[in-house]
Amino acid sequence: MSNANREAPPSAGRAGIKRELPEHFRDYRHVWVFIELERGEVHPVSFELLGEGRKLADKLGIQLAGIVLGPPGEATQHAIAEAFAYGADLVYLVEAPLLADYRNEPFTKAMTDLVNTHKPEILLLGATTLGRDLAGSVATTLLTGLTADCTELDVVDGSLAATRPTFGGSLLCTIYTLNYRPQMATVRPRVMAMPPRTDKPVGRVIRHKLSMTEEEIITKVLGFNLDRQSAKANLAYADIVVAGGLGLGSAENLQLVKNLARAIGAEYGCSRPLVQKGWMPADRQVGQTGKTIRPKLYIAAGISGAIQHRVGVEGADLIVAINTDPNAPIFDFAHLGVVTDAIRFLPALTEAFTRRLS
Ligand code: FAD
Numbered sequence: 001m002s003n004a005n006r007e008a009p010p011s012a013g014r015a016g017i018k019r020e021l022p023e024h025f026r027d028y029r030h031v032w033v034f035i036e037l038e039r040g041e042v043h044p045v046s047f048e049l050l051g052e053g054r055k056l057a058d059k060l061g062i063q064l065a066g067i068v069l070g071p072p073g074e075a076t077q078h079a080i081a082e083a084f085a086y087g088a089d090l091v092y093l094v095e096a097p098l099l100a101d102y103r104n105e106p107f108t109k110a111m112t113d114l115v116n117t118h119k120p121e122i123l124l125l126g127a128t129t130l131g132r133d134l135a136g137s138v139a140t141t142l143l144t145g146l147t148a149d150c151t152e153l154d155v156v157d158g159s160l161a162a163t164r165p166t167f168g169g170s171l172l173c174t175i176y177t178l179n180y181r182p183q184m185a186t187v188r189p190r191v192m193a194m195p196p197r198t199d200k201p202v203g204r205v206i207r208h209k210l211s212m213t214e215e216e217i218i219t220k221v222l223g224f225n226l227d228r229q230s231a232k233a234n235l236a237y238a239d240i241v242v243a244g245g246l247g248l249g250s251a252e253n254l255q256l257v258k259n260l261a262r263a264i265g266a267e268y269g270c271s272r273p274l275v276q277k278g279w280m281p282a283d284r285q286v287g288q289t290g291k292t293i294r295p296k297l298y299i300a301a302g303i304s305g306a307i308q309h310r311v312g313v314e315g316a317d318l319i320v321a322i323n324t325d326p327n328a329p330i331f332d333f334a335h336l337g338v339v340t341d342a343i344r345f346l347p348a349l350t351e352a353f354t355r356r357l358s
Pocket residue numbers: 168169244245246247248270271272273285286287288289290291301302303304305306307308309312322323324325328340341342343
């Protein structure tokens with residue numbers, strides 16, 4: 001969050017931040033969503049944000065625009081078509097060979113020039129590695145407010161109400177950018193629901209030139225070295241996730257979680273203490289400071305269900321909790337609870353699934 005944000009005064013609440021907005025704010029219009037295109041792929045968080053952006057735009061009675069920054073070619077054209085398919089009314093496009101691979105300088109230049117020219121009221125980006133890097137530099141270049149990792153977006157008295165966890169996840173605060181424009185926010189993948197895709201292949205595309213040369217860019221991309229392990233962990237978009245917690249007692253017992261995951265074609269994950277102990281890599285952590293997931297089925301074994309874990313999993317369609325303690329907080333939000341020893345139960349479950357599925 002930059003200094004341009006202000007937390008609403010305690011008395012303001014959600015119902016009343018009404019104030020006279022400066023006259024020049026009337027120049028700012030449209031809700032913009034950054035369509036994140038990296039190495040030929042559009043990140044699905046962009047579509048989730050178009051879904052949220054649509055609601056905000058409708059409340060404000062303004063249009064929803066997708067922002068596509070990319071190199072000339074098929075991938076960029078595909079990103080434009082997908083932006084329309086997920087609800088954008090128009091697309092602002094900066095197409096330039098310098099935007100082939102993500103680098104902070106040309107992307108920040110393209111985005112800030114677009115903002116200064118076309119003046120959006122709200123600008124949303126995914127809180128991905130790329131999106132976080134870009135959002136921070138765009139907000140500081142424009143001297144405006146950015147609320148990071150929002151869990152809820154709304155419009156209150158004409159301003160963006162951006163809600164996010166605070167104090168370690170024990171409280172939610174709603175932040176308004178009342179004095180600056182655009183109002184910027186990032187949202188992590190899977191926090192918002194995926195909107196329906198409609199076939200709407202055409203729309204208005206407004207082109208803008210990138211006024212930057214290669215010589216002005218310090219960063220050079222020499223190549224890509226993909227971490228194969230991380231690349232495989234696709235927790236956020238998995239249909240089934242099995243996760244283990246401290247209740248499993250040892251790093252060795254995590255094999256029980258992996259075995260079940262393999263048997264049912266799931267991804268596996270864990271609670272934060274397991275990452276802190278070095279039992280699992282950080283990209284397998286589920287929760288507020290890990291991944292937010294929305295699988296069809298989430299199986300949590302030996303996880304207590306602390307609030308920081310809960311916020312990352314409560315979007316799952318079906319939550320099954322296995323815990324020895326019938327009073328564990330996870331049973332407050334699990335759809336199905338099994339009060340038993342996970343170390344004995346997981347192998348039995350794996351065997352039952354293996355028999356049934358083979
Ligand atoms: P515990 O709370 O110790 O729970 C273990 C559970 O296992 C207990 O309920 C116990 O009854 C049960 N159990 C014991 N033995 C067995 C057995 N044999 N079979 C079955 N059940 C058994 N946590 C996250 O997970 N993700 C986050 O992203 C995250 N972010 C955080 C951010 C901040 C700023 C802070 C302060 C904390 C964060 N935490 C996060 C930590 C969180 O508060 C909890 O400490 C953590 O989730 C607890 O992990 P756990 O459930 O595995 O362990």
